[in-house]
Each structure stands twice: as C-alpha cells, then as structure tokens.
Amino acid sequence: MAQIEEVSIDQFKHLVSERALTGETMLLNMGPQHPSTHGVLRVLLELDGETVVNAIPDIGYLHTGIEKNMEAKTYLKAEVMSDRLDYMNTTGNNLVYCMAVEKLVDLDVPERAISIRVILTELQRIASHLVWLAAFGLDLAAMSVFLYCFREREMIMDILELCSGQRMMTTYIRPGGLWRDVPVEFETAVRDFIKMFPKRIDEYEALMTKNPLFLDRLLGIGILDAATALQNGVTGPMLRASGVNWDLRKARPYIGYDQYDFNVPVRTEGDTYARYIVRVEEMRESLKIVEQALNRLPLGPVRSDNRKFVPPPRSEIGVSMEALIHHFKLWTEGFPAPNASVYCAVESPRGELGVLLEGDGSAKPRRVHWRTPSFDNLSVLPKIVKGHLVADLVAILASVDIVLGDIDR
Amino acid sequence: MGVEQKLGDMGIVTTTLENVVNWSRTNAMWPMLFGLACCAIEMMAAQASHFDMSRFGMELMRASPRQSDLMIVAGRVSRKMAPVLRRLYDQMPEPKWVIAMGDCASCGGVFNNYAIVQGVDEIVPVDVFVAGCPPRPEALIHGVVTLYEKVKGEKFKDLAVK
Amino acid sequence: MDKKLETIVQALQENFSTTFEEFRGEVHVFVKAENIVDALILLRDKYDFELLSALTATDYWPQQSPRFHVIYQLTSLVKNLSVQLRVPLNGDQPKIPTATRVYEIANWRERELLDMFGIEPEGHPDPRRILMPDGTEGHPLRRDFPLGYEEPQFTFNLEEIDLQKPYAKE
Numbered sequence: 001m002a003q004i005e006e007v008s009i010d011q012f013k014h015l016v017s018e019r020a021l022t023g024e025t026m027l028l029n030m031g032p033q034h035p036s037t038h039g040v041l042r043v044l045l046e047l048d049g050e051t052v053v054n055a056i057p058d059i060g061y062l063h064t065g066i067e068k069n070m071e072a073k074t075y076l077k078a079e080v081m082s083d084r085l086d087y088m089n090t091t092g093n094n095l096v097y098c099m100a101v102e103k104l105v106d107l108d109v110p111e112r113a114i115s116i117r118v119i120l121t122e123l124q125r126i127a128s129h130l131v132w133l134a135a136f137g138l139d140l141a142a143m144s145v146f147l148y149c150f151r152e153r154e155m156i157m158d159i160l161e162l163c164s165g166q167r168m169m170t171t172y173i174r175p176g177g178l179w180r181d182v183p184v185e186f187e188t189a190v191r192d193f194i195k196m197f198p199k200r201i202d203e204y205e206a207l208m209t210k211n212p213l214f215l216d217r218l219l220g221i222g223i224l225d226a227a228t229a230l231q232n233g234v235t236g237p238m239l240r241a242s243g244v245n246w247d248l249r250k251a252r253p254y255i256g257y258d259q260y261d262f263n264v265p266v267r268t269e270g271d272t273y274a275r276y277i278v279r280v281e282e283m284r285e286s287l288k289i290v291e292q293a294l295n296r297l298p299l300g301p302v303r304s305d306n307r308k309f310v311p312p313p314r315s316e317i318g319v320s321m322e323a324l325i326h327h328f329k330l331w332t333e334g335f336p337a338p339n340a341s342v343y344c345a346v347e348s349p350r351g352e353l354g355v356l357l358e359g360d361g362s363a364k365p366r367r368v369h370w371r372t373p374s375f376d377n378l379s380v381l382p383k384i385v386k387g388h389l390v391a392d393l394v395a396i397l398a399s400v401d402i403v404l405g406d407i408d409r
Numbered sequence: 410m411g412v413e414q415k416l417g418d419m420g421i422v423t424t425t426l427e428n429v430v431n432w433s434r435t436n437a438m439w440p441m442l443f444g445l446a447c448c449a450i451e452m453m454a455a456q457a458s459h460f461d462m463s464r465f466g467m468e469l470m471r472a473s474p475r476q477s478d479l480m481i482v483a484g485r486v487s488r489k490m491a492p493v494l495r496r497l498y499d500q501m502p503e504p505k506w507v508i509a510m511g512d513c514a515s516c517g518g519v520f521n522n523y524a525i526v527q528g529v530d531e532i533v534p535v536d537v538f539v540a541g542c543p544p545r546p547e548a549l550i551h552g553v554v555t556l557y558e559k560v561k562g563e564k565f566k567d568l569a570v571k
Numbered sequence: 572m573d574k575k576l577e578t579i580v581q582a583l584q585e586n587f588s589t590t591f592e593e594f595r596g597e598v599h600v601f602v603k604a605e606n607i608v609d610a611l612i613l614l615r616d617k618y619d620f621e622l623l624s625a626l627t628a629t630d631y632w633p634q635q636s637p638r639f640h641v642i643y644q645l646t647s648l649v650k651n652l653s654v655q656l657r658v659p660l661n662g663d664q665p666k667i668p669t670a671t672r673v674y675e676i677a678n679w680r681e682r683e684l685l686d687m688f689g690i691e692p693e694g695h696p697d698p699r700r701i702l703m704p705d706g707t708e709g710h711p712l713r714r715d716f717p718l719g720y721e722e723p724q725f726t727f728n729l730e731e732i733d734l735q736k737p738y739a740k741e
Contacts, residue, residue, distance in 0.1 A: 014696065014697060015697065031493070032490060032493050033442070033443060033472070033493065033497060034472065035442055035472040039444075039445065039446070039449070040445055040490055040493075059701060059702065060487075060489050060700075060701060060702040060703060060704070061487060061489050061490045061493070062445060062446055062484075062485065062487055062490070063487050063489065063524050063702045063703065064485055064487065064520050064522075064524055064525055065520065065522040065523055065524035065525070065711060065719075066520070067712060068522060068523075068711055068712055068716075068718060069520060069521075069522045069718065071714075072718055072720075080519060081519055081520070084446070084447060084519065087446060087447035087450060088450070103595055104595075106595070131450065131453075134453075146453075146457065147457055147458045150453065150454055150457035150458065150459065151457070151458055151459060153454070154454070154459045157454075167451075167543075167545065168447060168450070168451070168543055169447070169542060169543070228675075230621040230622055230648075231621075231674060231675045231676070232674075232675050232676045233622060233623055233624065233674070233676035235622070235624075244648065246648050251648075251651055252651070340594045340595075341594070341599070341629070341642075342594065342595055342597060343597060343625070343644055343653075343655060345624070352624060354624060354625060354644070356625060356627060356642065356644070358629055366629065366631075367629040367630070369625065369627040369629075369642075371624060371625040371627075371644070375679065376676050376679075379675075379676060379678070379679045404445075404446070405446050405447065408487070408702060409702075488704060489703070489704040495739075516724075517721070521718075521719075521720050521721055521723070522718050522719045522720065523711060523716075523717070523718065523719030524703075524711070524719070527721050527736075528736075530738055530739060531736065531737050531738060531739060532739050533739050534738075534739055534740065
C-alpha cells in the first residue's frame with residue numbers, strides 16, 4: 001500500500017520546455033497536500049527562479065468512482081451520491097440530477113416546489129461564494145475575511161438544517177418535488193438573512209475591493225481572453241469575467257428563472273480581480289432572487305401526484321392500499337426509465353453543471369455522466385499562469401474556484 | 410492532579426510526570442491540514458469563529474507534517490492518494506495521533522467501490538473515529554475531546570514499546 | 572425541433588450522411604467515426620458552435636457492435652442552440668480521431684475517455700491516464716469492470732471480515 005513510485009521526467013518530457021531537461025529550470029512538486037491547493041490537487045511546476053515557466057496539473061487524487069457507483073443503484077438511491085460531487089453546491093447537484101430524472105421520465109413538479117428549489121439553490125450559491133471568498137482571502141493572507149464569511153455561512157447552514165435536518169448533504173430536492181414541505185420558521189429565517197446580508201457584503205468589500213494590497217496582487221494577473229476560454233470549455237464566473245455574457249439562468253431559463261428580475265455581472269478584463277468582482281456581485285444578485293422568490297411563494301403541494309415515480313406521504317400509507325403498494329415498489333425496485341438519454345444543465349456557482357442521464361428500461365441508470373465545470377476551468381490553468389510568480393499562481397488558483405470533488409468525481 | 414489546586418504562594422506543585430506530559434500534549438495539539446473533501450469544509454467551519462476549535466488548543470493548522478501532532482483525515486481517501494497519506498503519516502514526528510473524520514475515512518462511507526479505500530485504518534492506525542456525513546463541527550469537537558481523554562490516560566510504558 | 576437546428580441537421584446529413592433522433596426536445600445526430608472531426612469543424616466554423624460542453628461515452632456491453640457511443644455535446648452561445656453528436660464504435664480496439672485541434676478542452680476529455688473506457692484517441696498529443704493512478708489495469712467505466720464492492724461488516728460476520736481486512740499496524 002505504501003509504495004513510493006519513482007516519477008522520472010520522461011513522462012512529462014512533452015509538456016515541459018527543453019530548459020527543464022538540461023536542468024536550467026527547476027521542477028517543483030506542489031503536492032497533493034498543500035495549504036493552498038483547495039483540495040488534493042497536484043501541480044508540477046517548472047520554475048525559473050520564482051517565475052513559472054510551465055504548470056502541469058495532476059488530478060485524480062479524489063477520484064471516487066461516483067459515475068460507476070450510480071449505475072449500480074436505483075435512481076432515488078443514486079441521488080444521495082450526487083451531493084458529494086461538488087460539495088460546496090450540494091442543493092445544486094441535487095437539482096440538476098432531479099431535473100434530468102424528471103426530463104427522462106416526464107414528471108411534473110408543483111409550483112411551490114419550484115419556488116422553494118429556487119430559494120435553496122440561490123442560498124447555496126451564496127454559501128458557495130462565501131466559502132470561495134474565505135479561501136481566496138486565506139490564500140492571500142487575509143484571515144479575517146475567512147472568519148467573517150464562515151459566520152454568514154452558518155446562517156445559511158441553519159436554514160438548510162431547518163428544512164432537511166442536515167447541514168450540507170441534504171438530498172432535500174427529490175425527483176417530483178421536495179422531500180417534505182418547509183417548516184413554519186423557514187420564512188422568518190430567510191427574511192432575517194435577507195435583511196442582514198447586504199451590510200455584510202459591504203463589510204467584505206470594504207476590506208478587499210479597494211485595498212491597495214489586493215489591487216497590487218490581483219490586477220492584471222492571470223488574464224484569460226474570451227477565445228481561449230471558449231476553446232477550453234470554460235463557463236461560469238470565469239467566462240463572464242472575460243467578457244462573454246453567458247449565464248444559463250438567463251439563456252435557457254429553468255425552474256422559473258425568467259420570472260425573476262436580476263442582472264448578470266460581466267467584466268471584460270479577464271484577470272483575477274475581475275473574477276473576484278463578478279463573484280461578489282453575483283452574491284448580491286442571488287439575494288435579490290431569494291427575496292423575489294420568497295415574496296411570491298405560492299401555496300400548494302410540494303410533491304408530484306404521480307405515484308409511479310414519487311413515493312406517497314407517510315400519512316397516506318396507513319389508510320390507502322395503493323399508497324402502500326406504491327411505497328413498497330418504489331423502495332424495493334425503484335421506477336423504470338425509458339431506454340433513452342437526456343442532457344440537463346444548470347448554472348452552478350462554478351459554471352455549467354450538466355448531467356447526461358441514460359436509462360436502459362430498468363430501474364437503474366445505464367450511464368450517469370456529470371459534466372462538471374471545475375474540470376474544464378482547471379484545464380486552462382497552464383495557459384494563464386505562464387510568466388507569473390509562484391505567489392501569483394496561488395492567487396490565480398484561488399480565483400479559478402475549483403472544487404476537487406467536481407474535477408475527480 | 411495538583412496543577413489546578415496551587416496551594417499557598419510558594420509556587421510548588423506536586424504531580425506525576427505522566428500527568429504533566431499528557432496535559433501539555435492535549436493543551437496545544439496542532440492538527441495537520443489534511444482536508445480532502447466535504448469533511449474539510451466542516452473542519453474549516455469547526456476552526457472558524459462559530460464553533461471555535463482553538464478553545465481546545467488547536468489554534469493553528471500546520472500544513473507541514475513535521476510541525477504537527479494530530480492528523481485529522483477529513484474526507485474520502487482514494488487509491489491514488491493512499492501512498493501519499495502513508496508518506497505524510499510517516500513524516501510526522503512522535504507522538505502522533507490520527508482522527509478519522511467522517512464516514513468515508515472510517516469505513517468507506519457511501520462509496521463502496523474500486524476507487525475509495527474502505528476505511529483509513531487500512532493505511533494508518535486510527536485513534537478516534539468520528540461518524541457523520543459530514544459530521545457536525547460539534548461532533549468533530551466531541552471527537553477531539555475524546556482523543557484528549559485517551560491521551561490523558563496514556564502511560565509511558567505503553568508508548569515506549571513503539 | 573428548432574428551425575435553425577433543422578438547417579444544421581440537414582447540412583450534416585448532406586455532408587456526412589448522418590441520421591438523427593429527437594427525444595424530449597433534444598436532437599441526437601449519429602456520425603461515423605471517420606467523419607467526426609470534419610463535422611466538428613463544420614459546426615464550429617460555419618454554424619458558430621463555440622463551446623464543447625461535454626465529451627463522454629456510454630458502454631452498451633454486452634452488445635458488441637456498437638459497444639460504445641462517444642457523445643459530443645455542443646453549445647452555440649450566439650444562437651443559443653445545443654446539439655448532441657454520437658459516434659458508435661465497436662468493442663474490439665475502439666479508436667476515434669482526436670478533436671484536440673478543434674476544441675482544446677478535448678485534450679483532457681479524451682484522456683478521461685482513454686482512462687475510463689479504453690477508447691484510444693488517435694493523434695492525441697498527451698495520451699496518459701488522468702484520473703486513475705498510473706499502472707492501473709483495465710478501464711473502470713466499462714460495464715464488465717467490477718464495481719469493487721466490499722462486503723459490509725455486521726455483527727454476524729464481524730470476525731470473518733476482520734481477518735480479511737488489511738489493518739495497518741504502525
């Protein structure tokens with residue numbers, strides 16, 4: 001188990017410059033365990049002094065085999081694994097998986113469930129950006145930002161715990177709607193959050209946005225132009241910071257995003273500072289969406305009535321024979337899906353998160369492929385880091401906002 | 410133990426050497442940054458101000474294994490990461506302890522497949538297992554306090570065998 | 572389907588004799604392996620499909636011909652369209668020409684295809700495994716690769732599992 005593999009430079013000869021082979025530049029391993037790699041990412045650096053000549057990311061240290069494991073479970077049980085992919089955006093993962101299952105088996109979702117899904121997804125987006133900001137500040141040695149951001153995140157975790165009982169891996173969004181209705185304290189908790197959050201964002205901005213230290217460290221670092229970004233499949237805030245106005249919530253509205261009035265921040269410089277500004281602005285816009293969705297929350301059921309796919313509520317099982325049979329069949333066998341494939345994509349805090357779901361007529365999927373945004377966003381790293389210092393590499397990696405669970409699946 | 414009851418103003422305390430050594434080990438045990446996946450976020454939340462872990466002596470998280478006493482394996486360990494984990498454990502100086510945080514580190518968790526090591530005690534000897542997916546920050550703190558109880562009960566003759 | 576998409580599907584049909592199917596509003600076009608790079612170039616340059624959203628494959632084992640479908644999901648930002656290209660491949664020695672010179676992201680995506688399915692990208696500049704450790708034998712996402720399921724330990728088989736599991740001693 002503990003064999004150390006000898007890695008020679010022959011494996012990477014085609015990726016490093018000739019100066020590495022003569023020993024003029026140094027090959028340094030920014031190993032899987034490192035304070036600023038945001039997880040277990042290994043970057044092989046070719047350094048000329050302190051300047052980066054080449055950076056080769058090596059991924060796979062968190063490969064979990066989720067795609068294969070989901071093929072061995074029924075559709076409902078496989079959803080549990082979907083939270084653990086991009087663990088900063090757990091409700092978003094549940095949402096895209098449920099949307100794909102609903103598209104595959106043609107299942108309807110009631111209005112109240114759609115509105116609550118929007119609220120939870122946008123709150124999760126704010127939570128993800130808060131953790132990003134915390135890690136970003138920590139990498140640039142601003143530790144108070146880390147403490148402030150986690151303080152706000154606790155409020156969002158409290159709201160999620162109120163609904164589902166779990167702070168992070170909620171699996172609250174299920175195919176056909178939600179697991180159960182939100183409790184009565186939900187509305188008060190969200191309104192309290194909406195009231196106090198804008199001032200907190202102002203606090204973070206006061207610390208970071210006009211700070212000359214940050215401007216020095218972030219302006220003009222890691223510039224990504226739009227053409228390279230599109231060629232490399234970059235989506236999300238990284239793409240919007242490079243000038244391309246592409247947000248799936250506006251371009252292909254899902255779960256009712258066309259009813260809400262919000263802006264999509266776009267910047268043209270494409271450097272780390274632009275990505276920082278885009279994400280902080282996105283937090284404000286998400287708060288607007290949460291408020292609008294909460295104001296127009298309709299009454300009604302939160303689960304579809306189609307008992308072939310959605311289990312009946314527990315109260316019905318005691319009185320109705322059909323409900324008992326449906327419950328039994330759904331939990332032992334699961335529901336069958338047609339022999340076809342769908343692709344469903346949403347806008348996660350990192351970019352386009354897509355699920356390619358293929359059924360084979362049985363209760364288990366034939367193939368679940370997750371198109372995760374951090375995979376594509378990271379692949380552009382070698383191109384934007386050339387010529388910068390190692391300290392800039394840390395800042396650029398923090399601004400790319402990778403989550404290793406997303407990349408390695 | 411006699412430390413809390415300092416009698417008089419002569420400044421003399423009587424206790425056993427084991428008690429003093431174990432007390433000092435628990436009061437400033439520095440964990441190594443080994444956050445792998447989702448549990449790492451809850452570990453960071455435990456370190457942040459809401460569930461402050463520095464009340465329990467874990468003021469800093471040292472990235473270097475040479476400067477840490479405790480390895481909190483937070484997250485799922487894949488087969489590619491297993492040799493790295495063992496190597497880092499070997500680099501830590503004695504005395505060292507390991508907390509397996511979360512279900513994936515304890516037993517493989519949700520993922521019973523080819524890619525995940527089914528329980529990190531296949532690779533390193535574990536002192537405390539903390540269950541949960543991910544465990545709440547309070548659960549992690551409970552695990553840390555359990556480890557302190559264990560350390561306070563350690564005797565020199567057991568450690569000398571290592 | 573969308574009228575704009577109809578002209579595109581027709582163009583693909585004329586140039587590369589493709590077939591297509593529609594399901595829940597999506598269009599899947601079946602292209603042969605030797606034509607795929609030209610089809611991608613046509614879609615990227617003439618019809619403005621700038622983004623390769625996903626590149627993956629599905630395994631239809633035990634059916635051997637075709638055994639794999641390599642799936643290209645293309646998105647056009649300016650026209651707001653999406654199309655999916657599928658390339659059927661046979662089971663023995665599956666190969667596909669590389670799309671790296673059309674979309675740069677295909678570099679990493681095809682490495683993942685090689686790693687997980689064993690589908691060789693011909694002409695790829697860097698054919699190494701990306702997710703699994705070097706020296707792994709087999710390709711995990713193939714349907715005949717075992718899941719690696721380990722028997723859970725309960726109280727009735729506590730000692731048996733304890734004897735089989737390799738616990739670390741120090």
